[in-house]
Amino acid sequence: MQQALFYISLIVILFTLVPLVRHDFWIFRVFEYPRLQKLVLNVVLLILHLVYLPIEVIEKVVFAALILNFFYLVYQVFPFTIFGKKQIVSAASPADDRNISLLIANVYQDNRESDSYLKLIKKCNPDVVLMVETNVWWQQQIDVIGADYPHQLKIPLENTYGMIFYSRLALRNGSVNYLVKEDIPSIEAEVKLKNGQWVKLHCLHPEPPVPQENPRSTERDKEILMVGKSAKDCELPVIVMGDLNDVAWSYTTELFGKISGLLDPRRGRGFFNSFNAKYFFLRFPLDHIFCSPDFALSGIKRMESCGSDHFPMCVNLQFNPKVEQLNEEPVADQDDLALAQEKLTADTES
The missing domain is CATH 3.60.10.10 (Endonuclease/exonuclease/phosphatase)
Known part of the structure; x- marks a missing residue:
């Protein structure tokens, strides 16, 4: 189980980092799409890591990388949640001829x-x-x-x-x-x-x-x-x-x-x-x-x-x-x- 967690965690981290490569080829662009999905997977993996505590040094490094990845994804997702700052204000008056x-x-x-x-x-x-x-x-x-x-x-x-x-x-x-x-x-x-x-x-x-x-x-x-x-x-x-x-x-x-x-x-x-x-x-x-x-x-x-x-x-x-x-x-x-x-x-x- 720990070995599977290790490799899946590496894949999720890789999928987060791939869009940082500013290249037009589709493989770099398509991984921009599932930002929320990556965050959900990241949370699940963190929970599983806490259940199956990492023993080896490399496993602990990946666990730490997952924590950093979590905060990075939260930072990316946050502006599109109800807690983010609105870019456009709500209308103060009912709909009219404007x-x-x-x-x-x-x-x-x-x-x-x-x-x-x-x-x-x-x-x-x-x-x-x-x-x-x-x-x-x-x-x-x-x-x-x-x-x-x-x-x-x-x-x-x-x-x-x-x-x-x-x-x-x-x-x-x-x-x-x-x-x-x-x-x-x-x-x-x-x-x-x-x-x-x-x-x-x-x-x-x-x-x-x-x-x-x-x-x-x-x-x-x-x-x-x-x-x-x-x-x-x-x-x-x-x-x-x-x-x-x-x-x-x-x-x-x-x-x-x-x-x-x-x-x-x-x-x-x-x-x-x-x-x-x-x-x-x-x-x-x-x-x-x-x-x-x-x-x-x-x-x-x-x-x-x-x-x-x-x-x-x-x-x-x-x-x-x-x-x-x-x-x-x-x-x-x-x-x-x-x-x-x-x-x-x-x-x-x-």
């Missing part, structure tokens, strides 16, 4: 529970709906909401990167962009709040760094940071939403926050793990909504499963420039800017 509610859903292209999503849209009653992994079949099923959502952008694709966007708010300057790869679209548009304020929206669904999709995170990181740079330069309030195929705590997502100046409403409120809906122990926050500091949060909720491997996410934001000084805006230093520039200019063809 609010925008957004629903994002990765439907899983082969899923056929379209009725579940139609019921969900009716239940959430969002101002904006973004659905990804949508092909022609999904567009045909969801188009029945068109009367309530007259402003639309649709890119149905069969490669699991299709997107459909519906808005009941007025839309201008809507465009479909292919920022990094010619078959991976993104959406850029401006929507008009009921009080007349225009807001810039970016909708993304980049490739994940996994062998069956793309062995590197280069393209994903580049697309995310391109949008981050655009958000920073925008004079309008900004919202970025989508399945970013990256966890909220990865170094790329943190770099995105610093480069863009956008805020994550989950910080200080919980993980809101949106993937994988089918496996309880393998869940990570992959579906994101970020906003500029001139928003307060009226609500954030992970919705019920609709047959996909992703849970839908619903977020309600209130535009209020007065809260800008209260929100904790991330700031990039020179090292962050240099790293972002390196990723923005990286070769995505190799």
